[in-house]
Amino acid sequence: MQFIPRKTLPAALLLCFAAAHTIAADAGPNVTGHQAEIDQIVKEISPQRIEGYVRKLVSFGTRHTMSDTVSDTRGIGAARRWIKSELERCGAAAGGRLQVSYDSHVHPVMARLSQPTEIVNVVATLPGTQAESVDRMYVVSGHYDSRVTEVMNATSDAPGANDDASGTAAVIEMACVMARHKFDATLVFMTVAAEEQGLLGAANWAELARQKNWNIAGMLNNDIIGSSRADDDHVDNTQVRLFAEGIPAVKEMSDANRALVATGGENDSITRQLARHIKEVGERYVDKFSVNVIYRRDRYLRGGDHSPFLDRGYAAVRFTEPNEDFSHQHQDLREEGGKKIGDLPEYDDFNYIAQVARVNAASLSSLALAPAAPQQVKVRTAKLDNNTELVWQANKEPDLAGYRIVWRDTTAPQWQGALYVGNTTQYIIPRSKDNFLFGVQAVDKDGNASVATYPLPQR
Ligand SMILES: [Zn+2]
DSSP states (O other): OOBOOGGGOOHHHHHHHHSTTOOOOOSSOOSSSOOHHHHHHHHHOOHHHHHHHHHHHHTTSBOOTTSOSSOSSSSHHHHHHHHHHHHHHHHHHTTSOOEEEEEEEEEOOBTTBSSOEEEEEEEEEEOOSOTTTTTEEEEEEEEOOOOOSSTTOOSSOBOOTTTTHHHHHHHHHHHHHHTTSOOSSEEEEEEESOSTTTSHHHHHHHHHHHHTTOEEEEEEEEOSOOOOBOTTSOBOOSEEEEEEOSSOOOSSOOHHHHHHHHTTOTTOSHHHHHHHHHHHHHHHHSTTOEEEEESSSSOTTOOOTTHHHHHTTOOEEEEEOSSOOGGGSSOOSEEETTEEESOOGGGOOHHHHHHHHHHHHHHHHHHHHSOOOOSSOEEEOSSOOSSEEEEOOOOOOTTEEEEEEEEEETTOSSOOEEEEEESOSEEEESSOTTTEEEEEEEEETTOOBOOOBOOEEEO
16 A cells, blocks of 8 residues: 655646646656557548548448448448448458458338338457457447438438548548557447438447447447538638537436436546547647537437447447538538538548547547556545545556556546556545545556546445
8 A cells, every 4th residue: 555645745746736737757657648659540541531432432322221222333232332342452451350241130110211121330340459458349430321301312312421421431541540550459440321210220239239248448439520611611620529428318327327426426427538538649649639528418409329329338429520510411402592502522621531530540549559447446435534545456458557546626627637656456645535536547568548437435
């Protein structure tokens, strides 16, 4: 058990209590610097290739879920066969570790399906290379189906260049770039169908994951990440919104969520921890670009493929451009008062899509290189005192270096202070548990840090 009396705290540590985003000049791996490999991945993301993918997806005319599946040039069948072949081509060129397959089911008639319809996700899995981490998965998705004004219209041109060829192209580009690299944990690059018919493709896969009890440690949905131009024509290519739910709005609160609320941890759900981590890593690796975390599941009147994952207890977030122009979403192609209506590629900003893909890729790389978030993290509350005694279960990864305790004011969104405490499973911080929110991260020898785990009280 280590204990630092307050009067012997190093000056650098004292400083970090005051200044946001500084860390203690303590021994341990450099967790706030740049990993050369992640810099390389970010650099390799190509706006030109992303543009090529978007234009190819648009060329299928419509990708409506009930559209033609026989033609080689038009409809959702041709689109998914092209996505699969593109991922297979990239995977083969990258050394053959990317496993590409269809995840398919026939969905019965429902409000948004007039006939039983085969719903097909294209799933590319890059298995982790560390035995202790291969079961831990991070999922990144976009939906490749599209629609026009009438949700059942399966024949009119529905280019879906932004919604959601942008997210689909970003996922293909990430898969192609990242398949050339090795990660401890497993990455799943998924392009899903039937988002517009009610999140059916994502829900099918999320349910499979839940039934098989897969360890999905984070899910990143990219939907409408294509445009930097708002409906009033102003351009903002410096930020992306990241929607992150707190406590889910369910009738019966789980014991885990009740424990969060009871200790003021309602902003420390696993989804908020994931969002906090993505903001920190994404902004570190992508210059002049910010991740605007929004404390909501999604926008009003809209839903997305992260929702089925949230509903099954997984941490899941949604990336969306900062200012949507709704005349370029879900619209029949037409002109009104000299203005073109419809989701056309001319309204996409391919450099912007690349920036969002870079934030995704940096976050996913960092997470999949890092150890798992510590388990069974507890704060001991047996006696009244002004310290914080944290205990946790030891990680099992062979490249683990140790642990990092992070903290922030109860009203602060991001971590403000951090202390590397070495390879131990308990630590007493001379800061009051009553006044701060704490988290524990696992850190590997290269300095890759896990998402923080919120400590639940232990008497
Ligand atoms: Zn969409």
